[in-house]
Amino acid sequence: MIINFWGNLPALLRYPFRGLHRVEYELSRQASVKDIVESFGIPHTEVGRLTSNGRDISFSWPGAGADSLDVYPFCPPVDVLTPTLLRPESLAGITFAVDVNVGKLASLLRLAGFDTFYQNYIADPALIEVAGREQRIVLSRDKGLLKRKELVFGYLVREIYPEKQLTEVVHLFGLKELMQPFSRCMRCNGLLQVVAKEQISDRLEPLTKKYYNFFQQCRHCRQIYWPGSHRDKLLSLLSKCHTQNLDTAQ
Ligand SMILES: [Zn+2]
Incomplete structure (x- = not known):
């Protein structure tokens, strides 16, 4: 069988196939197409569409007897809210569960207002369990984590720097x-609410109390926020997500 890997998928192939767009595969045992694709190093979460001899197929389709298999990445914007052949159980909303290897990305997603689960030192099975129970998209740089069969929606973050990772995720979805x-x-990850200065003035540093009058407070952990100098930098970062056009998921 001939397997064609399209878009940016060849970069994810394991050695010695890395970078190849077309490989020959000899089916020596009964294997689902999902197993075949992952045996080449590509987590199932990175596959946006599968076809064989021109027909769309699902992950459970048995590869036996097929002449060709075409594996496509996602095309942004990825719609996780509509059922597809590969993922019949679509999501009700766009929320994330972020792996420890992209922890700063979790803070930036929250900054941008997205519901994002993140815990330091959480074990892989626990993260997958939370994602399944709460219907979250797992973001990680760990291919092994994204190959776990219980996982439905995930994404292998390609960028290294957190600010670029945010742009990458915003663009993809x-x-x-x-x-x-x-x-x-x-x-x-709690929601913020506006709070009167009088209510929290005993928790403010003298200079903050002197120069600021607008405050927000987390409903959950009671952390206080105000528009300090870093706010402009953060707004500038978020505005880049509007203008920057990445081709990481083409
Ligand atoms: Zn909080």
Whole structure:
């Protein structure tokens, strides 16, 4: 059988196939197409569409007897809310569960207003369990984690720097119109509410109390936020998500 890997998928292939667009595969045992694709090093979460001899197929399709298999990446914007042949159980909303290897990305997603689960030192099975129970998209740089069969929606983050990772995720899932900056706590993911200065003045440093009059407080952990000098930098970062056009998931 001939397997064609399209778009950016050849870069994910394991040695010695890395970079190849077309490989020959000899089916020596009964294997689902999902197993075949993952045996080449590509987590199932990175596959947006599968066809064989021109027909769309699902992950469970048995590869036996087929002449060709075409494996496509996702095309942004990825719609996780509509059922597809590969993922009949679509999501009800766009929320994330972020792996420890992209922890700073979790803070930035929260800053942009997206519901994001993140815990330091959480074990892989626990992260997958939370993602399944709460219907979250797992973001990680760990291919092994994204190959876990219980996982339905995930994404292998390619960029190294957190700011670029945010742009990458916003672009892939088409989130730029859904951003709600400064609506969510960067520390715990709780929603922020406006709070009167008098109510929290005993917790403010003298200079903060002197120069600022608008405050928000996390409903969950009670962390206080105000528009300090870093706010402009963060807004500038989020505005880049509107203008930058990445081709990481083409
Ligand atoms: Zn909080």
